[in-house]
Amino acid sequence: MVFLGSKRVLILLVVLVSAAVLVQSMQPPNRNQPLKPSDANQPLNPPNSKQPLNAPNGKQPLNPLDGNQPLNPPHGNQPLNPPNAKQPPNPPNAKQPPNPPNPPNANHPPDVKVCSGKKSPKPNCKGPGSACLDPRFIGGDGVVFYFHGKKNEYFNLVSDPNLQINSRFIGVRPEGRTRDNTWIQALGLLFDSNSFSLEASKASVWDDEIDHLKFTYNGEELVIPEYHLSAWESPEYDIIVKRTSSKNSVLVTLPEVAEISVNVVPVTKEDDRIHNYQIPSDDCFAHLEVQFRFYDLSSNVEGVLGRTYQPDFKNPAKPGVAMPVVGGEDKYRTTSLFSADCTACVFTQPGKLDQTDSRLMDYGMLDCTDLISKPNKKSLSIT
Template sequence: MEILHLTCSWVVHWSNSILNAGKWVVLLKVFEGFSRLDVFLWTSMVRYEQNGLPEEEVAFFHQMVMLENVNPDCVTLVSLVSACAQLCSVKLDRKPNCNSPGAACLDPRFIGGDGIVFYFHGKSNEHYSLVSDLNLQINSRFIGLRPAGRTRDYTWIQALGFLFDSQTFSLEATRAATWDDKIDHLKFTYNGKELVVPEGHLSSWKSPESSLRVERTSSKNSVLVSLPEVAEISVNVVPVTKEDDRIHNYQIPSNDCFAHLEVQFRFYGLSSKVEGVLGRTYQPDFQNPAKPGVAMPVVGGEDKYRTLSLLSADCTSCIFSPAGVLDQENSLLVDYGSLDCTGSASSGNGIVCRK
C-alpha cells in the first residue's frame, strides 16, 4: 500500500503540474516517444480502471514497468491518472474536512447533520456527549484556558471516548509544549488498556471482535476510526498555531501548544432519537437554534450533555444502553456522508444541504 501511495502521489503531482501549465500535448508526447508499445499488456491495465478496480490497476502498473521494453501508450496514461485520482480522493486523503457536515474543529466549531454551523464552548477539563444513540455513545474531553478578564473558557476537543456494545475505545491528543509534526501525538485505549497502532501510513489495528478498526491515514497524528455499519470518524491532531493565537487573542502560554483534535463524523442509520451536542442535529425534526446568517452562533446544552468521564453515558439526555441494539424501524434511512452542501462554511454562517 505504501508503494501504491507513492505511485499515485507521483503520478498525480507530475501530471497535474503539466496540465496546470496547459501542456497536455507534452504529457502525451512523453508516452508517444517510447520505442515499443505492448498494447495487449497495457490494455489489460486499462480494463481494471474501466471495471472500477483502480487499486488493481496501480498494482498491475508496477508489474508492467518492471518488464523490459514494455512501455505504456497515451490511453494507459489517462487510465492510470484516472485510477490514481480515484484512490487519492477516496482512499488516501481521509483527513477531516472541517467545512462539511459532521465536522468538529477549532474552538470547537461544529457543522451539524443539517448543514448549519454552530459553536459549543463548554468548559475546560470537562466531558460532553457529542453523540448518544441506542447503540453508540461518543464523548469528548475539552481542554482550554481562561485569560484574565474573560467570562468563559477558550476550549478545544482533546479526546474522544466511544462506547458501543459492551466495548470502550478512546483516543486523545497528548500534551506538548511545542509542536513537532515528526512526533506522534496520539494515544489510544481499548477496553481500558493502552493500545498501540504502529506508526506508518495505512498501518492499522482491528479489535478481536472486528467491531472496531483504527487505520493511520498518515504516518503520524491522523487516523480513521471505523465502526462497521455504524460510523466512520476521521481524526487529525493539530496545535493552536501562533497565527490563530494572534487572531483570537487566546494568550496561549509558552509551555503548552494545546494539541487538540480536528474531527469529522460520518454516520450510518442513526435512530431518530439520537442525542448529543452534534447528534441531535441529525434528528429528522430538529430545529437548530443556531440561525443562518449569525456570525458566531453559540448553542447551549452544557447541563444536558455533561458526562462524569470520557467513557460514561450518564448525561441527562443520553440514551445509550450498553446492550443497545439498534431498532431498525426507528432508524433514519439517510447516508449522512452523501449530502450535497453549498455555501460558505468558513464565514460561520449556515450552509444548505440536499440529497
C-alpha cells in the same frame, strides 16, 4: 568381304542408338507432362530429404497432382514443417512494437470507485458532521454552530441506543473573559460492551515528526505502528483503526455504525495572535479535528452533534450571526469519558439497533468514503 562390311554397319548402329539413349537420359524431365497414375502416390521428395517441396513464391508446397493447388499437410491445418526446421532470424534493424499503456484503473474492477488526488481520507472541517477549531460544529442539517462547554470537563457529542461518543475539552480563559476558549482533546466511544478512546497528547512544542495520538481499548493501551495505512482491529472486528498518515491522522470505523476521521493539530502562534487566546508558552494545546459519518442512527439520537440528525430538529443557532453559539452544557455534560449519565443521553445497553426505528445518515464527508458500499440502504444527503 560383304559380311565384314555388314558387321561394321551393325556395330555402328548399336553405338549410335546407345549414344542417343544416353543423351536422352541426361535431359531434365518435361514438367508440362502429367505424372503417370502409377506414380501419383509416390512422394516427390527423395527418402532422405528433410525439406518440403515449397512453391516458387514461398507459399504452400505444391500438390504433385496439380501444380496450382497447395499441398495440404496430413493434419489439415498445420504446415508440413520438417522436424528440425528453424525459424528465420529477425532482420537486424527490426524493432519490437511498444507495449500499449495500461488503461486507467487497470488493476481495479470497472464497478469499483477509486480515490483520485488524495492518498487518504482526512477531516473536512467545512463539511457536515465536523467538529474543529474552538470548537466549531457543522451539524447533520448543514448548519454551523459553536459549542464552548468548559475546560477540563466532558460533554456528550452523540448518544444513541447502540452508540455513545463523549469528548473531553481543554482550554484557557484569557484575562477579562467570562468564558473559556476550548478545544476537543479526546474522544471516548461506548458500543456493545466495549470502550475505545483516542486523545491528543500534550506538547509544549509542536513537531510534525512526532506522533501525538494515544489509544485505548477496554482500558488497555493500544500501540499502532507509525506508518501509512497501518491498522488495528478488535478481536470481534467491531472497530478498526487505520492510520491515514504515518503520524497524527487516523480513520476509526465501526462497521455499519460510524466512521470518524481524526487529525491532531496545535493551536498555532498565528491563531493565538488573531483570536487573542493567550496560550501559555509551554503548551501548544494539541487537539483533535474530527469529522463523523453515521449509519442507522435512530430518530431519537441525542448529543451536541447527534441531535442535528433528528428528522424534525430545529437548530437554535441564529442564522446570519458570525459566530452562532448554542448552549446545552448542563444537558450534555457527563462525569467521565466513558459515562452515559448526561440528562439527555439515550445510550442504554449493548446490542443492535431496532431497524424499524432507524435511518441512514450518509452525509458527504470525504472524497474517498464512496468506496464503502452499503447494500439495501437509502441515503439521506444534504448538500
